[in-house]
Amino acid sequence: MSDPFVVVGADAAGLSAASKFRREAPDRDVVVFEKGRWISFAYCGMPYFIEGRVERMSDLLSLSPSEVSERGIDLRRGHEVVAVDPDREEVAVETTDGDTFTQPYSTLLVATGGRATTGPFDVLGVDGAFTLHDMDAAAAIDAYIAEPDEYDPDRADVSAVDRERVDHNAARRAPETAAIVGGGYVGVEMAEALRGRGLDVHLFQRSGHLLPPFGETVGDRVEAELEATGVTVHTGTPVDELVAADDRIEAVAFGEERLPVDLAVVGVGIRPNVELLDGTGVETGPADAILTDEHGRTSLPDVYAAGDCATAIHAVTGEAAWSPLGLTANRAGRAIGATVAGTPTPVGEIVGTAVVNAFDMECGRVGLLDEEAAIEAGFDPVRETVTAGSRSGYYPGAAETDVTLVADRDSGRLIGGSIVGADRAAVRINTLATALESGMTAAEFERLDLAYAPPFSPVWDPLLVAAKVLNGALDEWSS
Structure with a gap:
């Protein structure tokens, strides 16, 4: 492979960069490593899939693997980049089959995204307890909500889906009462989605109002709207514990109270995936995201970063900020693809523009x-x-x-x-x-x-x- 542009991560930023690079530099090679099977999906659409407004999971996909290959991009799913050696300009890769190898690069883009945080709550191995930050989780929640004899497996109509996880959740008794921990974007949107599926929904927020980044006026109006549509809102109420029995969620505990539930969704935030750059000395910024300049360059030579793992420059403050949103990722990826191909293009500044709907x-x-x-x-x-x-x-x-x-x-x-x-x-x-x-x-x-x-x-x-x-x-x- 000659003069390769290597991309780590095959979602918004990564594939935007690879696609733009391929169009601008058709004679150069580009390889995209993705540790999982899912690529190019609409994260923001997952609550609407769970609610049922989006009928099929495939509707949330922007590109299929075959479409990526048709663009001349060497996409390798099931390949996790576990380390970067900036001195040797190569990455270490592990496959799901257990193979390991190194891949040289002339330019590297880290577009590893972010992951849901769970705070003190352990949801692994607990039926009915979920976070929502990937398509497999969305498919599992959708299956879990349905009555076993009413679930439609064709809703999860993408080959990448974890079918074993979906089948396991589809076989569980359908829930009646749900607790959502966290009143941010995910919490508010999931409250509407679960209420739309007929559940009794309780939304817990640690601070005094919902949607803290939107301010108190917005939070108060949203709380009133949720209450009017049947969601019970608990502001100023931190959840202390998810209580499980026989490996299934049984209740949430808060203060001296305990609310029986049979579904819990934890939405207390996300964090950037930056661990593959451990030991490289890369500079980081807010939220420990990878610090980048106006062209997406990191402090490491020939290494760029974009998307939920990277910072951007805030237009109001002029300083680095972290804004894990879809347009930020797509726009930065496209610009970096052009820059690496030979046309320096700024990734653009941000101002934290965001919208959310609550009924x-x-x-x-x-x-x-x-x-x-x-x-x-x-x-x-x-x-x-x-x-x-x-x-x-x-x-x-x-x-x-x-x-x-x-x-x-x-x-x-x-x-x-x-x-x-x-x-x-x-x-x-x-x-x-x-x-x-x-x-x-x-x-x-x-x-x-x-x-x-x-x-x-x-x-x-x-x-x-x-x-x-x-x-x-x-x-x-x-x-």
Whole structure:
């Protein structure tokens, strides 16, 4: 193999890089190692598969192995890269058959993603206890929820699925009561999914409100929405223990109480997979993710990193940040593929733009919302929250929309914001994301020429209303 570009990880970042590289440098070799069997799947779609909105697991796949091969990419599944030797420019590989070998590289991309953390909770070997960060887990949960005589095995219609695990869970007695530990993205989306499957759902959150990165206003609206749809929400309630009997989940214990359950999903966070670079001296950043520059380069020569295992530069702070989200991974992978092929391409900055849905409630967030984080980044934050209509008041479908904007007191620069409402609230966050990446002030934002028509927005869009109020607060301070 001549001048090989070696990629570790065959999901969003890895295959985006390999595909772009192959198009830009057709005469060079590219090999992609993937330790498992799954490639190029939509992680964010898994709760909707479990709920049943997505009928087949194959609907969540972006590329099949055969499609990857047709692109001229040497994809090797069941090959785990266990070590990197940057001096010799080679990686050590172990196969599922027990073989080991080394692979030289001219350029290496580490795109190993992240994995679910379980905190103090051990879910291994316990029927009915799950994390959700891979397709096999989604298939197992879907099978476990169904009555044994009603489960449709064709829903898990991908050859990569762990069929033994699916069959084991499909044979279990269907659950009636579920506990979700963690009120973040996974917790909120799974609460809706499990409620949609008819379960009695209890959602536990350690802090005082759900979705902490979105702020208290969003968390309170989401909690009310979940409660209204039959989910019991326990905020300010850390779970102490998952209680099992006969290797099946039996209850969750919290404080002096104990809630009988027959399904538990732990969603307390993820961590980057960076262990294969142990001993290399690579620099790391927030969350111990691999530190990268504007082109995705690491501190090691000819080694790049992208996706959930790597940092990116935050457009508001100018510092390294960790944002394990799909667009960040895909965009960085594509840029690195172009760079390695000979066209230097920035991976792009981030502002932490994210959206989540909770039944009829839509939520979005961007930038710095947390006051301590803003102060630590060198800002003096001023925050205002408004409630405004999503459409003209006389037009059917209008709904109350809460917008929070945060600006720096001295410069007036917008540094963060959130939005929540039942009528197309989430998509509005993209306007604010654009403003943050452009470095706009609150005053400049207020003067934006946003579209107006009664079915879509009032004359003053909720974002502009919030900007007016925030500008008033800034003017009052300056005077």
